[in-house]
Amino acid sequence: MNIDAIRNGIVIDHIKAGDGMRIYNFLNLGALDCSVALIKNASSTKAGKKDIIKVDRVPDIDLNALGFIDPNITINIIRDSVRVEKYHPELPMKMTNILICKNPRCITTTEQELPHVFVLTDREKHEYRCVYCESRAPAL
């Protein structure tokens, strides 16, 4: 399979096989007008299979939020066709307007312009809670 090399953008590698579309949707990549490739079930020496996403632009989003979905993925930043940075996203301490609180009793359900803020409360369990009502974050 031939996919154009990226000049300036990102490659999200080592995505757990089957999770690629979740990350594609989470980053709202469908709305971009640049080249975007989602490769499913690529062969992986470590995991057997993996998904990969290539985007020919650096999206304007905190990519560390991807750590909430899968902390094992690798983010590669490409500039002028050269990889300039490679890292695993860390679990962000705080996520604003990335998750929506599902608790019907939470103040966010009635204060329309209030940002939805979740903070990391248990790093081992990857647990986030709403700063207002302390409800556990919904899965993405």
Next chain:
Amino acid sequence: MKSLISIMDLDERDINALMDTADDIVARPGAYAHKMAGKKLASLFFEPSTRTRLSFEAAMYELGGNVIGFSEAQSSSAAKGESVADTVKTVSCYADIIAMRHPKEGAPLVASQSATVPVINAGDGGHNHPTQTLADLFTIRREKGRVSGLTVGVCGDLKFGRTVHSLLEALSRYEGNRFVMVSPEELKVPSYVKQHLKNNHVPYTQTTDLSQALPELDVLYMTRVQKERFFNEADYIRLKDSYVLTPQKLEGAKGDLIIMHPLPRVNEISVAIDQDPRACYFKQVLNGKYMRMALILMMLEGEK
């Protein structure tokens, strides 16, 4: 202190200082009668309340201050769709401190982010109610002389009862306390509360049998078992009387036990127990007023 949203906003030293002030208010009420002269408390109650609203208002009046506010959302601009943030920005222009009760969880936190005066959470749905916990701690100290080295039983709805969770968290900061949690299987303490106790090395046991647990207790904190919490009515009917405190059940209890309840009570403590010197639930109401007086003083004067 800017605002009080959760009991976790106060450390052990703050709580002890508040209890010391409250003790002094009990001993010398005249010395505090004009401390808040010229100050106004805005009592913003977006849902009905008997005890808490009147307690805050009485506390401010007994400090020589004044009270403005509303006792239901329908008599405020919230009925027209005004946001909490806008309401408290407006109220900040009129009052020196705000006590807020709201049915939505997190509303007082939102208020504290927009208000230019301190905000006290007077209850946000089933979430936080820090001044109830202050009243509970003060009652334990007044009656037992300490808030450490106690065997504390909590009984009833331990799953949804936020009052109980806050009390357990607060008491777990003091040395030597242990907890006996008495509830039906369906209403046991949530795992995150137990984890908090484990993390702080606080011993606890769980049981479904109140009578068996009673003899070892120094403090018994009762809560209501609500019918709507059960999946089926048969379970409720089977269990409801197990968690009703009667004079017969109290026969095996210590002579210096104290019996507490956040109120309102329905039938979980027999009225016959009201005459028992161990019954402290109406003292809790009075102690709540003293602690709210101490809190208002601390927040407006920095007094400890």
